[in-house]
Amino acid sequence: MFLTQRRTIKTSRRSHRRIVLQPTPDVPQNLVEGLYSALKQTDTSVELMRPVTLPKTSYYCPRARYRAGSIIHWFSRNHPAHETVIVVTTSDISATKGDKKDWGMIGLGLCPGNACVVSSYRLSKTNTLAQLYKICLHELGHTSGLPHCSESYCFMRDAEGHNITEEMQRFCAGCNRRMHI
Ligand SMILES: [Zn+2]
Numbered sequence: 001m002f003l004t005q006r007r008t009i010k011t012s013r014r015s016h017r018r019i020v021l022q023p024t025p026d027v028p029q030n031l032v033e034g035l036y037s038a039l040k041q042t043d044t045s046v047e048l049m050r051p052v053t054l055p056k057t058s059y060y061c062p063r064a065r066y067r068a069g070s071i072i073h074w075f076s077r078n079h080p081a082h083e084t085v086i087v088v089t090t091s092d093i094s095a096t097k098g099d100k101k102d103w104g105m106i107g108l109g110l111c112p113g114n115a116c117v118v119s120s121y122r123l124s125k126t127n128t129l130a131q132l133y134k135i136c137l138h139e140l141g142h143t144s145g146l147p148h149c150s151e152s153y154c155f156m157r158d159a160e161g162h163n164i165t166e167e168m169q170r171f172c173a174g175c176n177r178r179m180h181i
């Protein structure tokens, strides 16, 4: 069990966007349902979609993984602006980071925008749900336009290639104020 961030994300009618959880078929059902119910405690309007596969055009053959930027742009194009889609997958995802052309990652979100992707591939096998949930909140922060944060406990801290979900506990006051999902 883990604590969800209840009622701490500010929502306003003016800026509220509906969150859509979009699993791929490989994600175990218990993980999908656990994530859905955790997100629902954060925002009751979350909708769970039927599984769909990642776009073939996002597949990066040389490393047998998917390009995260391509995934989020594809889903962004295929969802209306008032919906923020969270794609969840067990596939490995990557993006260009600095001088690293194809850097493995656990999540990426448009900043700001209406799509993000999270992957369980690089997470530890124990506590996967709690880790994925925190990554979802981090990426939702980016879709709200939030940059990375220097507070060590904040969900918006930059993982810099490591799994720091254990240390991420909540949004700091500054980030929480700027969240508008
Ligand atoms: Zn980030």
Ligand SMILES: [Zn+2]
Residues within 6 Å of the ligand: 149, 150, 151, 154, 155, 156, 157, 171, 172, 173, 174, 175, 176
């Ligand atoms: Zn913060």
